[in-house]
Amino acid sequence: MAEGIVTVTTSTWEKEVLQSEGLVMVDFWAVWCGPCRMIAPTVEELAKEYAGKLKVAKLNTDENPDIASRYKIMGIPTIMFFKNGEKLDQIVGAVPKPQLKAKIDSLLTA
Numbered sequence: 001m002a003e004g005i006v007t008v009t010t011s012t013w014e015k016e017v018l019q020s021e022g023l024v025m026v027d028f029w030a031v032w033c034g035p036c037r038m039i040a041p042t043v044e045e046l047a048k049e050y051a052g053k054l055k056v057a058k059l060n061t062d063e064n065p066d067i068a069s070r071y072k073i074m075g076i077p078t079i080m081f082f083k084n085g086e087k088l089d090q091i092v093g094a095v096p097k098p099q100l101k102a103k104i105d106s107l108l109t110a
Contacts, residue, residue, distance in 0.1 A: 004047035008057040010064045016057055018085040023107055024055040028071075028078040030062045035094035036077045042097045043079075046104065053108060081107055 008016050008026065017024050027043050029036035047056035061068040061076055071080060071087070079100065080090040088107055091100065 003044075004051050004056060005044065006055065006057045008059045008064075008067075010066055013059075013064075013067050016055075017082055020055055020082070021084060022055065023053070023104070024057060024082040025104065026080045026082065027056070027058045028061050028068060028073050028076050028080065029058060030060060030076055032062075033076050039077050039079075039094040042100065045097065046100060049101075050104060054104060083107065 006012075006016055017026060025043075025046070027036075027039070029040070043056060043058070046054070050056070059067060061073060075092050077094060078090055078092045079095075081088045081103070088110075089103065091103060
């Protein structure tokens, strides 16, 4: 996994996402998903750019179906944002980097 990105599983979800302070961005993905592979470099760039301000995590939906179903993930990639254990927002699909940056910036200042 790239620098600055945490791999999250069912067993680490509570600690890494829900108990984290501040903003957490979770990328729900799967190995077979083309758009997930397209957005992966963007997620890695954002992890570096927002280091210290944003925690970036990736969750493989095939390996952790219980978390995916808990949050009603219908399509991947889904990028979900959490702050202090609360789900704030989500973006579904491979979106351009400026759109993700705008969302992150708005949530960081909220």
